[in-house]
Amino acid sequence: GDSVTQMEGPVTLSEEACLTINCTYTATGYPSLFWYVQYPGEGLQLLLKATKADDKGSNKGFEATYRKETTSFHLEKGSVQVSDSAVYFCALPTDSWGKFQFGAGTQVVVTP
């Protein structure tokens, strides 16, 4: 079945460092791809998405490009802030009803 695999955490970085979180997927067809973020004690919120191959999603300085050839959707940010400390989830819809498959989540800790 459709699935996503993302790198394990925690990832600990200093402020202003570069962040990359790898995500690869297995899917029939070409679904939209999503990154969700979960700040401490909160629910998930959409960070960015891409709806077709070669699309780049971006938000809050984060970017991810939908790569069909490598079945990847890696999340990147050039300069992280302490406020970026959160858990990041890669996700894809697995049917037409809006049911999503989430990755295990990657915890990111940014230190001053």
Next chain:
Amino acid sequence: NAGVMQNPRHLVRRRGQEARLRCSPMKGHSHVYWYRQLPEEGLKFMVYLQKENIIDESGMPKERFSAEFPKEGPSILRIQQVVRGDSAAYFCASSPRGPGNTGELFFGEGSRLTVL
């Protein structure tokens, strides 16, 4: 513009008791999803409901768990005779459409169940 509202935020139950978790979707949303997040794991789909209908419950444990979304009132996830393994964060999400929806899910802040 209220988002998805879940209550209680925290719930403590002893083994064998019942847990009821409530979810009010965003205004205008008629599709509700429940997900469970076990410690150190990602979110796992449990059930998808529309008003008065269960559309997909393929992620629900076969016993002790049930969900409903009545015509009036919030969606309720009910866990009977809780066990320690039910301790988790339960998230509700809503969306404005169902079939063909590959868009955003809007999540509540979750209900964290602890079973003693």
